[in-house]
Every structure is written in structure tokens, then in C-alpha cells.
Amino acid sequence: MTSLAQKSLLRAGLGLLLFGMAYAILNQHLLTQSILYRAAAHDYDTAISSLFSFGIQGLLLLVAVVILPKSWFTGTLIFVAISSAVNITYGQLLNDTIDLQKMAWVLTEARQAGNAASEFAIPLMIAIGKLLLAILLLWGTRRAMRQPVKDFIQARLPRKTVSSVPVILIALLPSLVWPATGFGPEAAERNVYGYLATLVTAEPPPKRRNIAVAPQNGVGTDKILWIVDESVSHEIFSEIIKPGITETAIVDYGKVASMGNCSTPANVALRSGVNVRNVDEKTDLRTSPSIWGYARKAGYETTLIDGQVSGPPQNLLLAPERKLLDNYRAMKGGLRTDFKIAQHLNGLLKSDGRKFVLVLLRGVHFQYRDHFPREDLVAGSSIMTQYKQAVSYSKKGFFDELFKDTDRSEIAVFYTSDHGQNIGPGLLPHCSTQPVEAEFSVPLLAFLPPGKIADYTPQLPTSHSASQIFPTTLQLMGYPDTYAREEYDNDLNSSTAQYVWFGRGIFPVSDGGSIDINKPDDFPGR
Template sequence: MGRQGGVNATRGALLALKCALLLAVILLTNHGFIDRIRLLIDDQRQLTLMIFSIIWVISVLAVLAAAFHPNWIIRLLWAVPLAISSAAAYGYYLVQGSEFFIFDVLNFWTVRHEAHRASEFYSNAIWWSVAVAILGVVAIAMPPSLPPLATRKTRYWSPLVPMLPIVLIAGVVIYREGKGSEALPKQFSPLSLAAIAAYKLNSGTFPEREIVSMTPERKQARAIVLLVDESIRSDFVSLEPRNPVTPQLAELRSRLIDFGPAVSGSNCSLQSNALLRFMAYTRNLVQSVKASPTVWQYAKRAGYRTVFIDAQAGFVTVYGKLQNYMTPAEAISIDRFYKLDNAIRTHDLDDELVNIVLKEMSVGDPVFIYANKNGAHFPYSDGSPAEFASDAGTSGTLQSYANAVRWSTDRTLSRLIDGADWRDATMIYTSDHGQNFSAGRLTHCSSYTNVDPNEAIVPMLVSTGDEELRARFEKVATQYPNMATHFAIAPTLLELMGYRPSEISARYESSLLHGLTSQLQFVTDDILGLFSNRPAWHSVDPTIQKGRQRLDLLVTLTNSRPNICEGGIGCVAEPEPISSE
């Protein structure tokens, strides 16, 4: 009896440990459950509450079915995906303070080549996620330690039981056109979203792009450059004299037209660049993204040689992979395609990009150049050389970011403006998106409703040597301050290429050459119409960053360390002073 009692005590202890570990994983990874219940009750959404509760009950039973299956192979086969699913949700919550949705999954897959850089920037969250994954595997895979009678009963449990909540959650998300996964069990929800994303990406069909129907006439500029920076917030680009981050651009302010803080097309690189290249318009955004002629088609129809420079191509590790929704069919329309590889040091990429732009502009023929800079992509410390960062004092995220902006944007953009012949050339400079420095949030690419406007506030500058064009740009910048958006760039490019304003205005509302009257909005989520033709629009006031103290007061050349928790930027670690050298 004593020996049997000891066996029972050991079995009971192991069973209690297993149950405690399972409970810990579920509680640790499922934030927002109580809040969701309260919301559904307060809104009197009884049907939704019932469906939500049923899915949760089935999910808990499915976890138990996997964890207490007598076959260790079955337990292990389910332990790995369920633990990874739990860890992914937990890691995202650490970074963003919320759960991720189907559009986050689609974005993550599309930019998976950035995994290395993201892992450096979010390393703390990744290590905690790994710990949760290990905990999950142990909790599910360890022996059930059930009494003999219970063990005999569990052998009849189907190993496919955990598939049921995956299918149910997928059904809800598809029915709700990409939504509906809020606060559902994270042991299954990420798996459902991943399965849906894979299906949508592989089954989606797109129409052939339209041919150019507009008629080009007289070119307004021989050389046209669209320079799209990476991750640059508007309030870090100043033309005020002696500002600490972009002092060289400030010295060239007489040669620049500043449209003030502008609104990007989206808060994510792939979407903003796609909206620009696909000449998207707001009246029917999804249709324009899928079927409009590309900027390359318009340029070639107007008699321009086309050039694309990708300063981030070295981070694409899949051979032949294109970025930002670019397809081989689109790439065919590009005459010269420069992909800067990883043989170039990260902080030298934009210098090489400028060299190529200067070379292509100097040929003398009509040329359209679209250039994607590397800019201030995270990890920010890679955006400037070590000796430059050391001189500037590099403790703190904001400080490293300012170093990157000064090195990769202020210095290289000034080189381009100084080195090019602008007599018959025009350049539009902007960034793909801004940055959010709030603690516990993504810097950009937030999805669904949890989007900070700072992710979409970007600079908008124009440089041209044509006095008539300059006067027109300056007039619009003066009459419509802080009203520019990425959606005004496409019609501006078309007019510079020589297309008729009357034809352009039939499709586009605003232009940097005529007036900025469209709503200040940016788009997230489903711009490809994978679920519906209704992407999420977010209104934004680009002047909110002016509500805080000016950057040259916040990050001074003295040893003071002011508070920077104003005007929507969020609270960030106090920065070291930026050097004036």
C-alpha cells in the first residue's frame, strides 16, 4: 500500500504540475478575454457572445485533448504548433500591446525578408516568446499522469480534435471579411490566420493592368526623380537653420519647396510603395491598386526611360524575390533595375543610391527614376557608421534614430541636391511611412484599429530648377500648408510627364501642382481586396507633431535631457545630446 500510495502521490503531483503549466500558458497568452466579454455584454451582442463562448469552450477542450492524449507522438505533434502559436501571439503583444490580426499575418509574410533586422530590434520580445514556446511544448507534451481508468478512456480521443477550433476561427474570420478574431484563443487563432493568409495569397487572382489611355503632350521635366525614403518622420526633417538633425538640408532650403508634414499612403512600406507605383487613387482604391497602369507604363508611354533603384534589396535573401508587391510582369517595364546587394555596408547604401541617381540623370535623355532609400530602417544603429554614432552619443532609441536620419537622409539628400543639374529636372522627396516611438508599440505597420497617426506622418519636399514649375509648387505649398498626401504624387508625376491636366483631374483629386483638397487619410490592411473592397481608412492631422516641443529643443547640443512625452509621440527613454559635428 505504501508503494502504491507513493506512485499515486507522484502521479498526482505530475498531474497538478501539468495542469498548472497549461493554465499558465493559456492565461499568459490570452490578453483581452475579459474585456471582450464585457464589450459584448455591454453592446448586447448576444449571438456574438454565444459564438465567442462556444469557440472558447471547444478550444479549451481541444487543448486538453491534445495534452492528455495517451500517445506521446500525438502530444508532441500538437505541442509544437500550439506552443508556437501561443508564443507568436505573446511576442506580438509584448511589442505592440495588442493582438495581431489577419492583415498583420499578410504583412509579416510579405516582408519576411526583414526578419533579421526585426529580430535585432525586437530581441527582448523574441527571447520571451521563445520562453513561452518552450513552456508550451513542455506543458502539452509531458506525460498525462492520469489514473489507469482515465488513461484507458483517453485512448479513444481523436488526434484531430484540435483541428476543430482552427476551422471554426477560420470560418469566423472569412465570414467577417478578415475581422472577428479578437480575443479568441491564441493557442489556435494564429494558426487559423496563417492558414487563411496562405490560402488567400495562393488563390487570389488579379486582372491584367489597363493600358495607358491618357495622351501625353509636352514634357514638363526631362528628368523626374521620385525619391522614397525609409521610416522618416516629418518632424525629424527640418529646414530651420542650425537644427541638430538635418543641418545640411537647412543650408539648401532656398532650393527646396517644403509642403510641411504630409500623410503617407499607408503606415507600412510595402503598401505605401505599392500605392505610389500603382498610381492609386482614393475614389476606388482597391480597383486602382489591382488594375491601374503602373508608373512605369505611364512613363514609357510619355517617352521616358525608366530606372528603379532598390537600396534594400540586399536584405532579400530569397533569390529573385521582389519587394513591395512588385511582380515580374511589372519589372518588365523597368529599363534599368538596380538592386544594391549586401556587399555594401548598410550605412553606405544610400550613398551608392545617390551615385546611381546622379549617373542616370546625367545621361541627358528623358528619364524617370524611382528610388527606394534604406533611410532609418531599424535597427537604427545600423543607419550610421560607428564613429559617427559615437560622436553623437548613442544611448537610447531616439538618439540612434536621429543619428540615422542625419547620416542617411540629411547628408545623402544634400549630396544629391548639390550634385545634380536641376535645370530641366524635378525631384519629389518623401518617406514610405513615419515612426511611432511609444513604448510597447510597433514603430510602424500597425494594423486594424490600433494605429498611431505618427506612423503615417512624413516629409514632403520638392526640388526643381524650372522657375515656372517652382512658382507653381510654391504657390500650392503656401495655399495648402500641411495638406499634402502620397495620393497627390501620382497626378503630379503625370503632369510632369506631359499628360493633360483635364484627363488627370478626372481620376485624381489633389496635385502638388494644382491644389491639395483631398481628405488627410492613410490606409491599412486589405489594399489588394483579398477579403473585401473596403480597406481601413484612418484620418490624421499631420500637424500633431508640431504640438510638442521642436526637435531642436528636445534633442539639444547641450547636456540637458528634456522630457519628450508630448504631442502624441509617446514616452521614450531620455536621449543623449546630439553632437553638432
């Protein structure tokens, strides 16, 4: 090998190294969540497909960076910088990846950019530094690789020069076609443009149905809370949490079926209410009055508290539904987030007026060792041991603080979890494509006014579903008992009329489209 060839090879190797560093910076959070976290959760199929997707997209960008003419290369850097700036800034501020829903929120909050710049000056400076470093590395990639690649191409073509038009088409056309394949996730250098296109062309959500019945005047419990934990199974709840609950005005419904083995469909179904007897693949839960609509019609102030996020609401809470919220509070705040939420709820329970509050706790989402102090982690401990430790730490003092010095005569609190956990070596804990019973198995407690306990305590063995929380809540708000049962499901005094669970596609992608709905004869996953 001649010295010139060696020099070209070294420059090409240096360029690949620089490009790899740039791509890792641009896609830091996406690569971590879609590949590393999926692999850590034993979801190897998703991790491998994501790795392949990023590999193809990275190769397309590398080709564009190296072979495009100078003016087109400058345009490519601008294209990459705009989309990547949104991803890097969002990730630096919130330690999360941006998606379509969060992109919509970013647009609605753009007027607060000045306030954000002063409030988060240091994270923004870090984000800008990362972006500039990545762009500089891409420029270095071109400097290192362009001449060796150009020499390589021209040495193998009959012409001495390469026409710009074919070069541009080779570099850009596959990249433009790639998003249309639907193979994802899309990388940071391109995804913002896809989100914007989807938002601009999307059909507005359908109109919600009117509530055809009125609650009785002067009837209804003053304070109603739904507390939805994250990734707490019934088995571990019974072992770890329940023994520490000192409140006595309580009904324990045992092992209850969630309406999804993933967080988003389970939460959407819970908020929307499901007519379990008649729901099918053409049902559009976006048209439901939702629990917020019923609460507001009954005179309740509506509040959503989310202990998992620092920004916009999650779990497909779309704009029409958000309009029904009187208050939204993101309360992500470290390992003791749930205890801080309990303190806040305690104040709400002591305040005046009718209030309906839906709470999403931080809980113990995988990886479990991230939910208790690092110094408490025992080296070599099993995943189950870490899970139990996380659940114990998460709920330490929660219920005592929640009900501290409260008048229980006008308070109804439902505690459950979004889904269960299937824990074992090599297993995906939840949201698997072939879910098992453990992924649906959740606890359900009702802390009720003393006069209501007998009304919702089953006299016979029963089989319950989270779908029954909705009609029971309507009854507690003062809506007719018969309407609540016939429109949705049996109340918690009896068994569910039909088990129902939803997959990831809980909303149709267009009017008249289908959803992912399952109606098993027995407990889901069996």
C-alpha cells in the same frame, strides 16, 4: 503526496519546460515582432492579443504532442516540421517573418533553391539545427508527459483505456478550426498551410485600366526620382536634415499630409495614384495604371530600389504591378544603407536614357537606437533624443552624394516620407488605430530643373498632400497638365483638392469588397 505522484509532477514540469523551449525556437521571429516589439512600441493591445493567440495555439499543439497515438504523433511532427522549416529558414536568412506576400515570392523563387543552398550554407545549417532541436524537444516533451497525463486521464474515466478516436478529435479538431476564427497571428507550425491555401484559392488581381492619354513626343524630364524615407516626420526633417542640404534648385512644400499612417497603405496609394475627388470605399487601386504604367508608356526605364529588405518587394507590390518594373533591387545593407543608395542613384542620374526610379530608404523605423552605431547611444537618453540621432545618422551626406557632379538640367527628384511619427512616453509612433496629426506629417522637397522651379512654386499659402506628387510627375513626363489634375489631384503649384488617407485595408479582400478610406475636411488626424 506519494513518491509516484511527485515523480509524475516532476515529469510534467520537465515536459512543459521542454515544450516552451521548442515553441520559442519555432516561433522566434513571430514572437519577437508581434509581442515584444509591439509592447516596446507601446501597442499593448496588439501585444496582449498576440500573446493570447500564441498561447491558445501552443496549448493545442501541446495537447496533440502528448495525447495523440504514436502514428498520429509522427504525422503531427511532420506537419509541424514542414511549416516551421519555412519560417525558421526565412527568418534565419532574412531576419524577418514570412507572410502571405513573401510566401508567394518563396514559391516563385523555389527554382533558385540550389543556388541559395550554396550561397547561404552557414545560415541554412543553423536553421536546420534549430528545427531539429525543436523537434527533438517536442519528442522529449512527449516522453516526459505522456505517461503522467495518461495516468491522470484514465484515473478519472470509468473505462480503463481511452479510445483513440475521441483522443484524435480532442487533439486535432480545435487546431483545425482555429485558423477559421481569423484570430492571429498564426503560429509557425501552421501558417504556411494557410498561406498556401489562400494562394491556391485566391482570385487573380483585376486587370489594370489602360492609359487613355499619350504623352507629348520629345517632352519630359529625362530622370525622375521618387525618394520615400521611412518614419521621418516633417518637424524633425526641418530641424535635422534640411539645414544640411546645400542644393539650391529646390522647392520646400513644408508640412505635407501622407496618405496613410502605416507604411503599406501610404506606399500603395503613392504608387497607384489616387483620384482624390472621387475615391470611395469601393475603389480598387489594383486596377490603377500605376506610376510604372505611365512611366513605361512615356519611354522611361522603371526601377524600384528598396533599402529595407533583402528579398522580395514589400508593401503589397503584387505580381501584375511587378511586371511593369524593368529593374528591382533590394539594397538592405547595414546602418549606411541610405548613403550607399545615394551613391547608386548618383550613377543612375549620370547614365544615358530616360529613367523613373522609386526608392524606399532604410530610414529610421522604430526602434530608433538600431539605426546608429551602438557605441553612440547615450545611456538613459529619451526616445526623442534617439530618434533625432537616428535621423541625423541616416541622412548624413545623403543629398550631397546624390547630386555629386550631376547635370541638374534634366533631373527631377521628389523627397518625402511614408508617414510621420508621434513620439512621446507611452505613445505608438505610427500606425495607431486612432491616428493623430503627427503620424501624417511628412516633408516634401522637389529638386527640379531650373526652368521648372517657377512652374511648381506656389504663389499663395497652400496645403499639400502626398497625392499631388503623382499628377506633378505625370506633367514632368510629358502628359497633359489638365489630364493629370482632373484624373488625380491638383499639381504642387496649388493646394490639394481633397485630403485622403487609407487604413490597413487598402485593397478589397474580394471583388466588390470595401476598403478603408478616409476623406477628412482638414489635415488628417486633427
